[in-house]
Amino acid sequence: MEVTDVRYRVEVSKLIPFAAEILTKYGEDPEDAAITAEALAEADICGVRSHGFVRFGQYINRVKQGSLAVKTPVSIISESRNTALLDGHNGFGFVVCQKALEIARAKAEKSNIAFVSVKNSNHFGAAGIWASRLAGRDMVAFVGTNAEPIVSAPGGLGRAIGSNPFSWAAPAGKYGQLCLDISAGAMAQGKIWEYRRLNKPFPPHCWLGPDGVETTDPFYTDFAEFIMMPFGGHKGFGLAVMMEVFTSLLSGGPLDAEIPSLARDMDKQQHLTQFFCAISVETFRPLAEFVGDSERLIEYLHSLPVKEGAAPVMYPGEPEFISRRAALKDGLLIPETVVRELNELAESVGVAGAAQIFDQRLEMS
């Protein structure tokens, strides 16, 4: 069944305060609400729509169910000149992570390299957004999170480990940043809808059914019941396991296996853990030289010959760079379902202005 893809064109500068106002009505502090809305918008701006406003309703639902605290009184459990361990007290992941990022940058500016660990946190959206912010124009960043189990082990029958995304980022002058954001799954969950819409089989080695049997049939089971296979077999699986070292093991939070489901266990706290590592480039060499080499690396990648009909080689972060440029110029394209949800949430707490923000309805081909 092919359905029409309807979206609304929205100006970023209008969407953020609108979403922040809704969050404030639900009880989030205005400053924290702005941080949350900005991080969600940033994901949409970069084209990482699976981690943008499509998640908004889920967060609000968790607040309503009491599994996500609407206030985020971040506290510092321990710290040194170049490290810190923060407690997010089960508040918004965006808020504790923004604080962790600022501390990591400040410490790396003074002490070359810093590592900030976060516990009792929640979903922080897209890892790449955080690594990109942490790196800014002068640092190399390494950011990661743990998550509920969704990825199978090689040869395994069920959910074994989180998709545990991590991201590396570095400044790249006129090309923005080199920024890689990857999770351990062979295919993102959101893509299941695409294969269903086109009635197309999955490529092999992407999904297991709930019975542990590998399948290429996008209708094999309920959307939420598919089990992700790791990309690259033991390599992807190993990356996810090792992310536990940097997240749960260093911070002392629960293991992936002990984390309830974000979407299915709406009333249960997740207690996620994250980390923010920053390395000041100038510690090693002049920034201009580093950036010159980043640009040189990117230009080399762009010069590589490709197969007839293949897309040119892109650098990690280039799709996001292109998407960001378009979004800031032409606005965001938000799916109708998300707009409807935002409107309902706004109405339910008496936030006005939705009609003015979502006034450009588009039917995509």
Place this chain on the structure above:
Amino acid sequence: MEVTDVRYRVEVSKLIPFAAEILTKYGEDPEDAAITAEALAEADICGVRSHGFVRFGQYINRVKQGSLAVKTPVSIISESRNTALLDGHNGFGFVVCQKALEIARAKAEKSNIAFVSVKNSNHFGAAGIWASRLAGRDMVAFVGTNAEPIVSAPGGLGRAIGSNPFSWAAPAGKYGQLCLDISAGAMAQGKIWEYRRLNKPFPPHCWLGPDGVETTDPFYTDFAEFIMMPFGGHKGFGLAVMMEVFTSLLSGGPLDAEIPSLARDMDKQQHLTQFFCAISVETFRPLAEFVGDSERLIEYLHSLPVKEGAAPVMYPGEPEFISRRAALKDGLLIPETVVRELNELAESVGVAGAAQIFDQRLEMS
């Protein structure tokens, strides 16, 4: 054509001084020769045979050709409380990396987290050996290297980027360590021989021919002409590109694309770059708690159900842990070709004792 696999059983404690003596005769300082021989033995002990004594002749050849300096006068270009940039002066990678590792550990012990960068280095063997040593019993380690281009870009026709292996390691009590060592290639080059021996096609998406055409035929081209495809498409490729940030870009060494081939350009210096990042666990939480959780994570992985006939789930580093236990108990199994090369090199510089070391010839089934 199936050939008999002949190996010699060798005691590690005899092999290391024998190999070190050969290196010393070629001009390496005795202490540095011991470091080199130990690192090669360590790879064989851990079952990473592609980075063990099979490489010995290649290193000696480079010394003879003048592209690898037999003395390694490591110097410190710059340093701070928790960082350093070392110059390997084109000596043995093992020697400059051992120095870098010791500096990184010492700095992390005093300053929680340390990052040591290395330039003008050479091949350092297996990344996992270094991360494992750096982590020891009390640190989390992150180690990586750049390398000559051998991996293709997604959709690309030729060699684009190095396989750029990196490794993460952490202490895991009675299970040794959690240790992941991965490169960007879908299949290790050494495995081509195995597919040829068994006359078996490659799995898809592993190799391109020199013409840029994907092939599953292990006889499609000369061994050295195959071009590795990245594992996981843009994910594996992206990991390799980002390794350039941590290696060449931070240290100021050449990009992968500028590095001559280890095996084919024997007379050309490689100027590789590496890094050693260590995080002291106690900075964040008591070591015993961290190790308890490492063990708990491993026991969870071991408890996972698998498909009928599938091997049990292993933790990253477990194959190496098992191989190490066997090698230290029963000795190493070194292929006949490698033994022959070692014997010839020993004879050519008047090192005796080969007959006593390689006295157990075995025909493997």
